[in-house]
Amino acid sequence: MTVIRLPTAQPPDCVLGARPDVTESAGAYRATGGYRSPTTRPDELLHHLEASGLRGRGGAGFPVAVKLRAVREGGAVPVVVANGEEGEPGSVKDRWLLRARPHLVLDGVARAAAMTGAARGYVYLSDPEAGARVRRALAEHPPPLPIEVVETDRTYVAGEESAVVRRIDGGPALPTAKPPRPFERGVGGAPTLVSNVETLARIALTASRPGLRRRIARSTLVTLSGGRGTPLLTEIPYGVPLRTLAAAHGTPDAAGALMGGLFGGLVDASGLDLPLEPGALAAAGTALGCGAIRFLAAGTCPVTAAAEAVGHLAAESARQCGVCVTGTAAVHGALRALAAGTAGPDTLANLTRWAQGLPGRGACGLLDAAAGTAGSLLRAFPRTLPSHLGAACPACAADLTAVGPGRLAVAVPEVSETPSSPSSPATPSARTALSAPPVLKGTP
Ligand code: SF4
Structure with missing residues (x-):
């Protein structure tokens, strides 16, 4: 599980608050x-x-x-x-x-x-x-x-x-x-x-x-992770380009992002020009969701990223709806096979069929998220996928060795009960490396 940093000070009219590292009385x-x-x-x-x-x-x-x-x-x-x-x-x-x-x-x-x-x-x-x-x-x-x-x-x-x-x-x-x-x-x-x-x-x-x-109404909390930076929880106005957020997070050369937690699918590097605004993101086929964005570091293969995301969803299926149990497992299996270079010739056609046919068939949105992740991979990285048929991708091979339980998780920032001093910033703990807030301009 990774650690997270917070901006040091915010005006009191922000949700983030004046002292994000201390419980407000x-x-x-x-x-x-x-x-x-x-x-x-x-x-x-x-x-x-x-x-x-x-x-x-x-x-x-x-x-x-x-x-x-x-x-x-x-x-x-x-x-x-x-x-x-x-x-x-x-x-x-x-x-x-x-x-x-x-x-x-x-x-x-x-x-x-x-x-x-x-x-x-x-x-x-x-x-x-x-x-x-x-x-x-x-x-x-x-x-x-x-x-x-x-x-x-x-x-x-x-x-x-x-x-x-x-x-x-x-x-x-x-x-x-x-x-x-x-x-x-x-x-x-x-x-x-x-x-x-x-x-x-x-x-x-x-x-x-x-x-x-x-x-x-036009600002939001976002949790930025992945890439090469330390995870960051911050509050930003709508309209800030995703690329600016990637730079603020420490991944200026991001190859794309996993959007909205596991719900908004993948965008490629050109998608990072999108503004962080719910309407604009929806029009581009992605979503802000809960505001969690995981950047892909340069050289990361999106196939492994998709396989990892759907693997998490398949493991979290509540197993109430048969179509969710079989559907998430099938999508995950196909993505894993692509990443490992063992996918059969029907794999891309199957993924296309599942991306179109599975959404809306479960009692909740988990199955939609799995199908949507596959669909976004097909749409955003069409030239990357054929090379994964019948041959192992070197980037995937490197990424797959790092995939493991908890790699998608981000730790909650430590929040102390009382300030260490009324007038000075709290001492950064081992898990909360404080830093200056990024200067971000949106379209308030
Ligand atoms: S669709 Fe939702 S409710 Fe149905 S099995 Fe999957 S996680 Fe459970």
Whole structure:
């Protein structure tokens, strides 16, 4: 598992916060405008969220105001769930956020409850350290509604919204067939808002910083890893080219990237000219997802990268849907065979067929991610693949020796409970090498 570095200081209107390496206290949060008694009424806030265009940060990127309205109009007293279960191996932002800024998330839960009329809330997570910080924050600043912390085991699918509901209701953290979706019938049968913790943090910031609503909606946390640099968690405005992010991460000569955790597929080196903006990425056939981007170092073969990603997905299949079990295994087997130089003549045709035919056939998006990764490899690297038929690729051979459990994982930054000194930066720990924040200009 790799370590991660954080920018040293951010303005308080960023989700990243003024001191990303120290858990923010209730007093510090209040001092920067947090928990401000609602000068913005819930209806007004909903209107502002709609006008700003804020979208969810969990992966699907759904418009926040639309989801809030659907829950509010669900016909029964709703429930709000802060979803901090982060199953993508290359993402750390949600666990970091709960460890470092629990009050910002809890403020977001309270404001979402006010907008939807919810009478109770949950914080759903798998990171025990984050759970301890959230429980402490609840004791430090009692919320205006009952909020319970529910823990689960960390798996790729445990944060999928129907799995969240199932776990909170006492079952296993496994997806269910849809419909109904949680906004229709969720926890205890009530309309339920399952919202990513960064989304809720941005709702709270939208309420407390009226002059910055558009900027809050058009910036995002990203976890950058892979390549030759040290993993980096940072907050950037939309519009920054992926190539600029690659350089900030320490891989200026990246050969491409694995986008959106394991959900956005591969882009080649020319794809790094794309701006980090959900619409532009979707139009190019990729996705921002949860904001995790894994760069491919120069000389890395994308076939091994795809095989490694799909291998992780196949291992994480919840094994509820037969098509997912056989489909992810088949795609992984074909990619492994390509990487090893043992693929048969039908391999590319099979991958093409699976990339087109498998999406949408599982109860959750895991099978789509596996098929999408194969499809993106075929689209983005068409000239690379034929040379893998019947002959071992030297780059793959070198990469395959490094593939192993945990290579896609990134460690959550260490967040201390108290600053080492009120006026000086915390001493970098062995696992958190602090550095100056990259200067990135987007299109706010
Ligand atoms: S698609 Fe796969 S991971 Fe998703 S619920 Fe079905 S078996 Fe589980």
